[in-house]
Amino acid sequence: MQKPHILIVEDEEVTRFNLRNLFEAEGYQVSEATDGESMEKQLQQNAINLVIMDINLPGKNGLLLARELTDNRELGLIFLTGRDSDIDKILGLEIGADDYLTKPFNPRELTIRARNILSRISQTKSDSDKAVITFNQWVLDGNSRKMTSPEGGVVAIPRGEYRALRLLIENAGQIVTRQQLIKEMTGRDLRSNDRTVDVTIRRLRKHFESIEGATEMINTIHGEGYRFIGSVD
Numbered sequence: 464m465q466k467p468h469i470l471i472v473e474d475e476e477v478t479r480f481n482l483r484n485l486f487e488a489e490g491y492q493v494s495e496a497t498d499g500e501s502m503e504k505q506l507q508q509n510a511i512n513l514v515i516m517d518i519n520l521p522g523k524n525g526l527l528l529a530r531e532l533t534d535n536r537e538l539g540l541i542f543l544t545g546r547d548s549d550i551d552k553i554l555g556l557e558i559g560a561d562d563y564l565t566k567p568f569n570p571r572e573l574t575i576r577a578r579n580i581l582s583r584i585s586q587t588k589s590d591s592d593k594a595v596i597t598f599n600q601w602v603l604d605g606n607s608r609k610m611t612s613p614e615g616g617v618v619a620i621p622r623g624e625y626r627a628l629r630l631l632i633e634n635a636g637q638i639v640t641r642q643q644l645i646k647e648m649t650g651r652d653l654r655s656n657d658r659t660v661d662v663t664i665r666r667l668r669k670h671f672e673s674i675e676g677a678t679e680m681i682n683t684i685h686g687e688g689y690r691f692i693g694s695v696d
Contacts, residue, residue: 467581468492468509472502472516472525473543478566482515482543485570486577499523513539513581515573518546518555526551529558539580539622543568549658556662559621562649579650583622596632597696599680601671603628610670618670623648627663631681631691640688664689 469486473479474497483493494509496502498521505511514532518525525542532540540560544551547565555563561580564573596603600613608625611617620628630647631639641660642653648663664681671680680693 466490466492467512468494469577470494470496470502470505470509470511470514472496472498472514472520472528474498474517474520478517485574489574489578491577497521499528502528511538512584513541513577515541515543515577518542518544518551526554526558529555529560532559539577539584541573541576541580543573553658553662556659557666559623561623562651562659576649576651583626583648583650596629598632598635598693601693603632605629612673616673620667620670623659624663624667627660628667631689632693632695635691635693635695638684638687638690642688644688 469491471479471482471486471493473482473495479495479497483495486493494505494511496505500522502514502516516525516528520528525544529540529542532538540562542555542560542563543566544563545566552563561583562576564576594605596605602611603609603625604611605625607619608622609617609619626647627644630644644660644663645651645653645657648659653660664683668681680691682690682692684690
């Protein structure tokens with residue numbers, strides 16, 4: 464079996480060197496880039512599975528580059544950066560990053576998070592993820608991870624949003640906890656002050672609210688989690 468291929472996008476040489484050594488020791492194939500231009504060359508030349516990227520980069524910063532990366536639905540993305548403000552974390556997750564880790568970081572924690580994301584990517588490719596689900600005249604296609612609205616509009620959603628929505632739909636009418644959602648989305652446990660689930664639910668609601676007269680489909684159950692109340696066909 465081919466080794467997963469990780470691309471490190473980092474302009475600081477020592478950090479890049481340490482990350483390469485860390486992941487090669489874990490058995491991964493590793494490539495490097497220092498900015499958006501060299502990142503694009505690596506993506507064109509290699510079958511990259513996961514990008515680990517700093518935000519502070521020369522030229523386009525990581526947040527701008529991430530908007531372009533999210534078009535590749537089989538590509539995982541972790542921000543590894545010194546920017547630790549809540550605004551940056553939320554924006555990074557809203558753009559479609561799978562995870563956000565600040566420097567200085569625990570190497571073991573980073574490798575675990577990377578492994579979990581790569582596992583989720585592999586699972587998403589399985590046949591069980593390719594079912595077409597219809598609800599409230601919307602169509603969710605697991606093969607392409609695209610939603611089609613009742614009016615025919617099509618929106619591609621990141622892997623995390625897709626997995627969260629599918630879990631909610633599969634448990635329609637039941638409360639799904641934030642712990643269950645984060646586990647399904649990223650493979651890790653919920654951490655204190657973790658906004659990943661809340662950001663994901665907000666993004667899903669925006670898709671539905673874009674349709675005039677659309678009914679609410681995801682309820683917040685305060686202190687417990689969320690519940691899908693749409694009509695599943």
